[in-house]
Amino acid sequence: MNPPNTNAWIDNVGQRTLGAPTGFWNRVRFGRAAVAATFLVPKADRAALRAATAAQVWRCGVRQLPLVSFVGLALGVLVIGQAVSLLQEVSAQRYMGTVMVMVVLRELGPLLTAFLVAARPGTAVVVELGAMQFGGQPVKADRLGLRALRELVAPRVKGLAVAGFCLTIYLIAVALVCGYVMAFVQGVPLRLPEYAGQLADAMHWLDFVLIALKAGLFGVVIAVVSCYHGLERMLRIEELPAATTRAMVEGLGACVLLDAVLLLGYLIR
Amino acid sequence: MNEVQPMHEEVKARRIERWVGVFVVMAVLLLLAGFGYHLYHTAQRKGWLLPRAPYFTLLQSAEGLNIGDPITMMGFNIGELTTITAEPPGSDNKVFIGFTIRQPYYGYIWTDSKVLVTASGLLGGRRLEVTPGKTGGATVFEEHNQITELWIHDHRVAIDKVKKGVHLQPDEDAALTARAEKLLGQLEVALPNILAITNRLNVVLDNTSVLLTNSSALVVNLHQATAQLAPVISNAAGITANLRDVTGNLRDPHGSLGEWVLPVDLHTNLNASLVTLTAGLNDTLLNLAAITGNLNSQVQSNDQMLAGISKLVVDTDNLVQGLKKHWLLRGVFPAPKPGTNAPPKTAR
Numbered sequence A: 001m002n003p004p005n006t007n008a009w010i011d012n013v014g015q016r017t018l019g020a021p022t023g024f025w026n027r028v029r030f031g032r033a034a035v036a037a038t039f040l041v042p043k044a045d046r047a048a049l050r051a052a053t054a055a056q057v058w059r060c061g062v063r064q065l066p067l068v069s070f071v072g073l074a075l076g077v078l079v080i081g082q083a084v085s086l087l088q089e090v091s092a093q094r095y096m097g098t099v100m101v102m103v104v105l106r107e108l109g110p111l112l113t114a115f116l117v118a119a120r121p122g123t124a125v126v127v128e129l130g131a132m133q134f135g136g137q138p139v140k141a142d143r144l145g146l147r148a149l150r151e152l153v154a155p156r157v158k159g160l161a162v163a164g165f166c167l168t169i170y171l172i173a174v175a176l177v178c179g180y181v182m183a184f185v186q187g188v189p190l191r192l193p194e195y196a197g198q199l200a201d202a203m204h205w206l207d208f209v210l211i212a213l214k215a216g217l218f219g220v221v222i223a224v225v226s227c228y229h230g231l232e233r234m235l236r237i238e239e240l241p242a243a244t245t246r247a248m249v250e251g252l253g254a255c256v257l258l259d260a261v262l263l264l265g266y267l268i269r
Numbered sequence B: 001m002n003e004v005q006p007m008h009e010e011v012k013a014r015r016i017e018r019w020v021g022v023f024v025v026m027a028v029l030l031l032l033a034g035f036g037y038h039l040y041h042t043a044q045r046k047g048w049l050l051p052r053a054p055y056f057t058l059l060q061s062a063e064g065l066n067i068g069d070p071i072t073m074m075g076f077n078i079g080e081l082t083t084i085t086a087e088p089p090g091s092d093n094k095v096f097i098g099f100t101i102r103q104p105y106y107g108y109i110w111t112d113s114k115v116l117v118t119a120s121g122l123l124g125g126r127r128l129e130v131t132p133g134k135t136g137g138a139t140v141f142e143e144h145n146q147i148t149e150l151w152i153h154d155h156r157v158a159i160d161k162v163k164k165g166v167h168l169q170p171d172e173d174a175a176l177t178a179r180a181e182k183l184l185g186q187l188e189v190a191l192p193n194i195l196a197i198t199n200r201l202n203v204v205l206d207n208t209s210v211l212l213t214n215s216s217a218l219v220v221n222l223h224q225a226t227a228q229l230a231p232v233i234s235n236a237a238g239i240t241a242n243l244r245d246v247t248g249n250l251r252d253p254h255g256s257l258g259e260w261v262l263p264v265d266l267h268t269n270l271n272a273s274l275v276t277l278t279a280g281l282n283d284t285l286l287n288l289a290a291i292t293g294n295l296n297s298q299v300q301s302n303d304q305m306l307a308g309i310s311k312l313v314v315d316t317d318n319l320v321q322g323l324k325k326h327w328l329l330r331g332v333f334p335a336p337k338p339g340t341n342a343p344p345k346t347a348r
Helices: A006-039 A043-060 A062-089 A093-135 A146-185 A192-202 A205-231 A237-262 B004-046 B176-251 B256-261 B266-325
Strands: B052-059 B070-073 B076-086 B095-102 B114-120 B125-130 B140-143 B146-152 B155-158 B169-172
Touching (some): A006 A205, A043 A062, A043 A093, A062 A093, A062 A146, A093 A146, A093 A237, A146 A192, A205 A237, B052 B146, B052 B169, B095 B125
Parallel strands (some): B114 B169
Antiparallel strands (some): B052 B095, B070 B076, B076 B095, B140 B146, B146 B155
């Protein structure tokens, strides 16, 4: 049995540390190229891109709707269930709408949707793009041409952005509706118009802008990160799980970071 | 078969596109519906679609007030604060506060309405509350559900010529924090006196306790004394009766004790005795004067005798001194020895 090679581990840390800026700038360059290829499409390619995007939205959005609805239901029930027991102790049921807006609409809704999108369609994108190299010409993310970007990356970026946006809206809507149903079941004396009024009072116009922005950007970030890791280098089949995990962790980390940046929007209102 | 396959793919793609379209449109509609309801509710709550009348008041401080704060009346949210600006230096009231009141609440605001500035929350916030008018006149005049004129400086002024709005008198309380600070300051000043009073009260209470204990003992003693006084008083009644009898007897000398103690010729005897005593005293005094004179002459003769004796002593001393110097008697009076502390003479 060989003793653990401490020097090799330290070498690995040093190598990763020195390589981190390079990796970061590679991702930024790839992301910039992917976004450009997504939104600057010649007329001739638009029909094909639209069809490919629709397929991605179908796969990453519509087919994820049952799971997202279930998570929204659980979220509404859990938040309201916990909040009701707490708020009833201090006779503050009128803050139920505020709690829902603060917890579900502003933070948990977009983040949970991003988690689901990264966990299911995001990982699928990594595997799909990584597997494409097994049978054909190997491609590298930093060597991709514009046409390859439009065919492989652009539909996924667009599809995940649209799917992320729509799924976030559905998750929030389901959570708010199920929250009211849960409150009704628990016997909270709150009529539906009052609940809707509480929600409307607790909201701000900036909430709608930030939710749309967050949901779309989370989808774009997850798509770019997933595509990058799928095309980063020629993957062997045993490297796919590690690449998938990296993509998911990096995608979620980027989403949380973006969420923190967008939080500044609430501070300047 | 080759023609059927693309058709099938095309139908499938169209179906997917339709479902995707529904998926996206529904999401967008949900978002827009939520935003629309939010706008509608906010418009209802803030009365965006209702006519509003401008009012203002002048305060000493803008502390705890913010633009957008609600204005309340009778528990309703009736408008919002729109302007907070400082007045020019030297003004009596330093801060201009402008606010708008929406329909129909400005109908309650008359010329005698006031703006109460009250504390709000625990963090030093304040809020404006307008009191409904009681005896004044209306401040807003409408035609066809639109504000046409306002009551400014005892005149009706067209709404488009109004610059600031209708002035309402303020009723401003200090901010909660200021009041709390003032109260604390007064408490700090009064605290030593309160402590002194407390100490004095402690002492007074201690003394009162002792006093009560003593009073209790005194009451017990008084009770005993009262019990003992009862037989004394009953005995005193008998003594008083006896004294009254004695006094009656003394007033009448012909009876018992009076006649025995005081004889009838007492005054005559006393006068005779006093005359005899006075004559004896006179003779005694004359004899005493004679004795004094004899004593005086005796003392003077004694003085002459003493002078003779003194002369005799002096003469005797002169005689003895003369005898000392005589050759016959010089040996009888040896010369005085020198000091006794001289060393003894040694044998040669």
